[in-house]
Amino acid sequence: MGNISKFLNKIICGDCIKILKDIPDKSINLIFADPPYFMQTEGQLLRTNGDKFYGVEDEWDKFSSFKEYDDFLYSWLLECRRIMRDDASIWVIGSFQNIYRLGNIMQNIGFWILNDVIWSKPNAVPNFAGTRYQNSHETLIWCSKDKKSKYTFNYKTMKHLNEDKQDKSIWNIPICIGNERLKDSSGKKVHSTQKPEKLLYKVILSSTKPNDIILDPFFGTGTTGTIAKKLGRNFIGIEQNEVYIKEAQKRIDNINIETSDLYNLSLEVKPPRISLKDIISKGYIKNDEPFYNKNEVYLCNVVSNGYVIDRISKEELSIHKMAAKYLNKSNHNGWDYFYYKKNDALISINELRYEYSK
Amino acid sequence: MGNISKFLNKIICGDCIKILKDIPDKSINLIFADPPYFMQTEGQLLRTNGDKFYGVEDEWDKFSSFKEYDDFLYSWLLECRRIMRDDASIWVIGSFQNIYRLGNIMQNIGFWILNDVIWSKPNAVPNFAGTRYQNSHETLIWCSKDKKSKYTFNYKTMKHLNEDKQDKSIWNIPICIGNERLKDSSGKKVHSTQKPEKLLYKVILSSTKPNDIILDPFFGTGTTGTIAKKLGRNFIGIEQNEVYIKEAQKRIDNINIETSDLYNLSLEVKPPRISLKDIISKGYIKNDEPFYNKNEVYLCNVVSNGYVIDRISKEELSIHKMAAKYLNKSNHNGWDYFYYKKNDALISINELRYEYSK
DNA sequence: CATTGATATGAATCCTACG
DNA sequence: ACGTAGGATTCATATCAAT
Numbered sequence: 001m002g003n004i005s006k007f008l009n010k011i012i013c014g015d016c017i018k019i020l021k022d023i024p025d026k027s028i029n030l031i032f033a034d035p036p037y038f039m040q041t042e043g044q045l046l047r048t049n050g051d052k053f054y055g056v057e058d059e060w061d062k063f064s065s066f067k068e069y070d071d072f073l074y075s076w077l078l079e080c081r082r083i084m085r086d087d088a089s090i091w092v093i094g095s096f097q098n099i100y101r102l103g104n105i106m107q108n109i110g111f112w113i114l115n116d117v118i119w120s121k122p123n124a125v126p127n128f129a130g131t132r133y134q135n136s137h138e139t140l141i142w143c144s145k146d147k148k149s150k151y152t153f154n155y156k157t158m159k160h161l162n163e164d165k166q167d168k169s170i171w172n173i174p175i176c177i178g179n180e181r182l183k184d185s186s187g188k189k190v191h192s193t194q195k196p197e198k199l200l201y202k203v204i205l206s207s208t209k210p211n212d213i214i215l216d217p218f219f220g221t222g223t224t225g226t227i228a229k230k231l232g233r234n235f236i237g238i239e240q241n242e243v244y245i246k247e248a249q250k251r252i253d254n255i256n257i258e259t260s261d262l263y264n265l266s267l268e269v270k271p272p273r274i275s276l277k278d279i280i281s282k283g284y285i286k287n288d289e290p291f292y293n294k295n296e297v298y299l300c301n302v303v304s305n306g307y308v309i310d311r312i313s314k315e316e317l318s319i320h321k322m323a324a325k326y327l328n329k330s331n332h333n334g335w336d337y338f339y340y341k342k343n344d345a346l347i348s349i350n351e352l353r354y355e356y357s358k
Numbered sequence: 359m360g361n362i363s364k365f366l367n368k369i370i371c372g373d374c375i376k377i378l379k380d381i382p383d384k385s386i387n388l389i390f391a392d393p394p395y396f397m398q399t400e401g402q403l404l405r406t407n408g409d410k411f412y413g414v415e416d417e418w419d420k421f422s423s424f425k426e427y428d429d430f431l432y433s434w435l436l437e438c439r440r441i442m443r444d445d446a447s448i449w450v451i452g453s454f455q456n457i458y459r460l461g462n463i464m465q466n467i468g469f470w471i472l473n474d475v476i477w478s479k480p481n482a483v484p485n486f487a488g489t490r491y492q493n494s495h496e497t498l499i500w501c502s503k504d505k506k507s508k509y510t511f512n513y514k515t516m517k518h519l520n521e522d523k524q525d526k527s528i529w530n531i532p533i534c535i536g537n538e539r540l541k542d543s544s545g546k547k548v549h550s551t552q553k554p555e556k557l558l559y560k561v562i563l564s565s566t567k568p569n570d571i572i573l574d575p576f577f578g579t580g581t582t583g584t585i586a587k588k589l590g591r592n593f594i595g596i597e598q599n600e601v602y603i604k605e606a607q608k609r610i611d612n613i614n615i616e617t618s619d620l621y622n623l624s625l626e627v628k629p630p631r632i633s634l635k636d637i638i639s640k641g642y643i644k645n646d647e648p649f650y651n652k653n654e655v656y657l658c659n660v661v662s663n664g665y666v667i668d669r670i671s672k673e674e675l676s677i678h679k680m681a682a683k684y685l686n687k688s689n690h691n692g693w694d695y696f697y698y699k700k701n702d703a704l705i706s707i708n709e710l711r712y713e714y715s716k
Numbered sequence: 717c718a719t720t721g722a723t724a725t726g727a728a729t730c731c732t733a734c735g
Numbered sequence: 736a737c738g739t740a741g742g743a744t745t746c747a748t749a750t751c752a753a754t
Contacts, residue, residue, distance in 0.1 A: 040729045047725090048744045050688025056727050066465065096474040096499070097729060100461025107424060107458060115491045116454040118476050120528050121726090123747040127524060129730035130513040130744050133473045133500075133564075136526040138727075141454075142491075155488040166485060168494040170478050170528070175726060178749055193727050206491075471729075505729080513744090524745070631733075633741080678742060691742055 004028075004213065011225070011237040011245050016217045019238045020079035028083045028236075029152075029212035031090040032203055032224050034195060035076070036061040037098045038069045048128050056192045060241075066101065073105050076217055081109055083215070087150040089114065091142050091203050093195070099139045111143035114151065118170045119199060123177070142207065151207065158206050167206075173198045182221050182247055190247050191221045200227040208233055222248025229255050271335070272353050276319055277306030279352050291319075291338040296346055299326060299338075308338075319349070362386075362571065369583070369595040369603050374575045377596050378437035386441045386594075387510075387570035389448040390561055390582050392553065393431070395456035424459065431463050434575055439467055441573070445508040447472065447565050449500050451553075457497045469501035472509065476528045477557060481535070500565070509565070514625040516564050525564075531556045540579050540605050548605050549579045558585040566591055567626075580606025587613050629693070629708070630715035634677055635664030637710050649696040654704055657684060657696075666696075677707075 004027040012019050039061055045053040063069040080090060090111065094102050107113065117140040124136040144151040158167040176196040184190055200223050208214060210232045216224035219237030221244050228235035229252055239245050279285055280302065289302040300308040300322060307316045317325065319334025326337070335350040362385040370377050438448060448469065452460050465471065475498040482494035502509040516525040531554050538555060540548040558581050566572060568590045574582035577595030579602050586593035587610055597603050637643055638660065647660040658666040658680060665674045675683065677692025684695070693708040 037727060038729095039727065042729080045728060045730060046688075046744095050682065050690075051724090053728075053730090054725085061727085095727065095729095096461075096471050097727085099474075100458055100465060100471075100499075103454075103458025104462035113454050113458075115493060116457075116497075117491060118478075118495055118528070120476075120478075121747095123726075124526075125726050125728070126745040126747085127728080127730060128745055130517075130524070131730050132511060133475060133516075134524050134526045134746080135473060135728070136746095137476055137528055139474075139497075141458075153489060158491070159488075166488070166492050168482075168492045170476070170495055174748080177726065177747095181726090189726085508732095526746095629742090631741085676741075678740090689742085691744085693742080 007236045008213065008234045009225075009229070009236075011219055011222070011239055011248055013242060013245055014238070014240060016238050016240070017075045017079060020076060020083065020217060023079075023083045023215070023236070025082055026085045027213065028215045029085055029088050030204070030208045030214045031080050031084065031088070032200070032214060032216050033076075033080070033090070033092045034193070034216075034218050034220065035073070035092070035094070035098075035102075036063075036218075037095055038063050038101075039097050045128065053125075053128070054192075058192055069098070070101055070105060073101060074109075077105060077109055077111075080215075080217065081111065081145065084145050086145055087152070089142060089144050089151040089207050091140055091207070093119070093138055093140045095138045096135070099141070103141050106141060106143055110146050112145070112147040112149070114142045114144055114153075115169050116141050120170055120172045121175050122172060123174050140203070152209055152212075154206050154209075158202070161205075171199070171202060173202075182251070191244060194221055195223045197223060197227055200224055201231070204228060204231055204233060219248060220244050222251055225252050226255060230257065232257070271350070272356070274353050274356050275306050276302070276349075277304075279356055280304060280306065282356065284352050284356055285340065285349075289340055291340055291349070292346060293326070293337065294339060294346070296339075365594045366571065366592045367583075367587070367594075369577055369580065369597055369606055371600060371603055372596070372598060374596050374598070375433050375437060378434060378441065378575060381437075381441045381573070381594070383440055384443045385571065386573045387443055387446050388562070388566045388572045389438050389442065389446070390558070390572060390574050391434075391438070391448070391450045392551075392574075392576050392578065393434070393450065393452070393456070393460070394576065395427070395452060427456070428459055428463060431459060432467070435463060435467055435469075438573075438575065439469065439503065442503050444503055445510070447500060447502050447509040449498055449561050449565070451477070451496055451498045453496050454493070457499070461499050464499060464501055468504050470503070470505040470507070472500045472502055472511075473527050474499050478528055478530045479533050480530060481532050498561070510567055510570075512564050512567075512626050516560070518625055519563075529557070529560060531560075540609065549602060552579055553581045555581060555585055558582055559589070562586060562589055562591060577606060578602050580609055583610050584613060588615065590615070630711050632711050632714055633664050634660070634707075635662075637714050638662060638664065640714060642710050642714055643698065643707075647698055649698055649707070650704060651684065651695065652697060652704070654697075 004024055007023065039056050041055065047053050084090065092102050119138045119140060121136050124134060127134045159165065173196055176194045180197060181194060182190040204214060204227050211234065213234045213236065214224060214228045215236040217238045219239035222237060225235040225237050225248060237248065280287060285302060287302060287304045290298055291300050291308055292298055298311060300310050303309050303316060308319055308322050309316045319338060320331060323334040323337035324330060324332040335353065338349045339346045340349055362382055365381065442448065450460050477496045477498060479494050482492060485492045517523065534552045534554040539552060542548055562572060562585050569592065571592045571594065572582060572586045573594040575596045577597035580595060583593040583595050583606060595606065638645060643660060645660060645662045648656055649658050649660065649666055650656050656669060658668050661667050661674055666677055666680050667674045677696060678689060681690040681692040681695035682688055693711065696707045697704045698707055
């Protein structure tokens with residue numbers, strides 16, 4: 001055990017579980033894990049023209065049984081949980097072959113599922129033999145440390161990037177091909193399962209803050225580190241394969257942060273928590289000030305205790321309850337609803353909050 | 359134990375596990391199960407959108423841990439496996455709260471996952487609090503009885519219904535609303551998680567044959583039975599709630615089979631398995647007959663053993679291997695490739711198979 | 717240079733009847 | 736049970752050659 005700083009923005013070579021044991025307790029903000037899927041394939045698969053299909057034939061994906069695979073998952077997931085800060089969260093990715101092992105074990109350990117997210121692949125490999133539905137997605141599971149723990153979710157950022165609509169649990173992202181796909185000098189793919197950058201953008205952007213520490217126990221060719229750096233986050237990578245590490249390091253070193261347009265994106269500023277009473281007492285608005293709706297209909301007046309009083313019924317309520325009443329709803333944000341007049345111009349009372357807090 | 363026929367097209371009222379025990383071994387072609395799930399936040403057993411599940415007087419409400427819920431799943435899934443024919447398959451549906459329990463147990467029991475299918479809901483309920491991604495999908499898991507067992511998949515039917523493209527593991531289907539949604543006399547929905555008919559169409563149409571027996575252990579308001587009847591399949595429903603049973607029975611009785619255009623769809627006809635040798639011996643084509651490609655290029659001649667001999671090299675191969683050779687591929691369907699001449703007209707040899715088998 | 721067409725390829729639990 | 740041979744089967748996209 002020691003200080004976390006010596007691990008920052010490094011790729012550590014070696015066995016994932018052994019290295020995780022060196023990381024201090026509660027030191028990590030986010031974990032992204034893309035473990036071996038334990039694809040139980042036999043023989044070889046031919047394309048419809050008779051060519052061989054090259055899927056995952058790597059040694060790192062071989063396990064003898066579910067038991068052995070489950071034990072492996074328990075080992076690193078337990079370590080992950082230990083090193084997570086109490087307000088950290090964890091993402092894992094898998095496919096139908098392994099995701100029901102992963103999700104089950106994560107629940108057993110005490111992780112609390114926040115979402116399962118479907119990575120929909122528009123250009124997935126077809127089912128050559130026509131024997132099943134084309135498997136055109138993978139599944140991510142996103143968990144907080146336990147049921148009651150806090151976590152980061154940059155809701156507004158994700159909404160903004162989704163054409164101002166609440167982002168959904170299905171993400172349509174092409175598989176990693178073309179220039180983004182790392183290839184060796186002979187043109188062969190370096191890693192059989194390199195993840196697309198867009199996938200990691202969404203994961204990291206939605207569930208971390210700038211300068212957070214993101215750990216990836218199966219670093220591969222470093223998509224997690226690449227995006228962490230582009231978004232101004234710190235990463236820690238763990239990987240056994242030296243070829244992958246070399247390629248990942250080169251890839252990360254080549255990043256020019258200046259060109260990343262998402263780096264300075266900050267939509268998560270929350271309005272200052274100030275009461276109407278504070279605003280009155282500081283003289284930003286006077287007692288008895290008339291309040292209007294956006295259509296300039298005069299509705300109520302300010303009371304010195306921070307409530308408003310209805311023009312006709314003389315009922316006193318908070319701005320939120322009063323706005324809800326006018327809208328015949330059970331609640332509504334009063335800051336967005338009421339306006340006051342200054343030199344005959346209609347001004348949202350919401351602006352007072354920001355003025356006051358300056 | 360007894361004959362299966364007494365259960366056919368009936369809704370049986372009572373405890374799912376008890377009733378399953380009465381069903382004979384290996385008698386069912388397909389199981390569709392939409393089980394209740396234990397929602398930890400409420401401490402109650404709920405269906406996949408929040409509807410309370412009505413168990414045998416408090417019995418189901420006592421799930422206080424994953425252990426108890428898992429035991430419940432094991433119980434009925436083991437019975438399901440017993441009553442499945444060796445070439446049967448099973449679908450289950452769930453959401454992130456329970457699907458990782460379900461999938462894990464199904465694998466542990468020995469079921470073999472064929473696909474997991476995502477039901478993408480374009481009109482899902484938004485996340486009002488803005489604390490997570492909108493949960494806009496549910497997950498179905500489709501399994502054969504074990505790794506080596508056969509199963510029905512009507513590939514061509516599904517392709518035909520998907521604009522002649524191979525159907526995918528993500529299905530975009532609106533949640534059940536409008537006229538399809540059953541409502542009681544006061545206009546309240548009868549069942550809060552009634553599944554859309556389109557979902558069951560895809561399940562049943564893709565993985566059963568006409569007259570197959572489909573069992574649904576959590577029948578609810580009978581969408582499974584409704585679609586089974588419309589598609590000329592038999593159903594067996596198990597349900598505890600008498601209100602649901604009454605509505606389901608009414609719904610099924612009202613079906614007019616004539617209105618279903620999918621009832622007579624039969625795209626799964628396979629070409630007759632006949633060898634070229636048979637065709638020669640019956641005189642449909644004569645020894646030494648010249649074969650051409652579709653561009654009328656003379657390539658090879660028929661040999662009496664059912665092979666063809668290349669015009670120039672004199673190499674003898676099966677029609678498939680020879681077609682592949684001409685196309686510089688490792689294999690190809692010879693029936694589609696070769697033509698012969700009759701009265702100067704170029705005719706596909708494929709037609710001979712159908713003529714012969716008439 | 718733009719357009720068209722051929723070729724390559726990506727986390728895959730990918731055939732089946734018959735002897 | 737196992738091997739063999741017949742014969743059924745592919746989608747989206749990037750790249751590169753040809754027009």
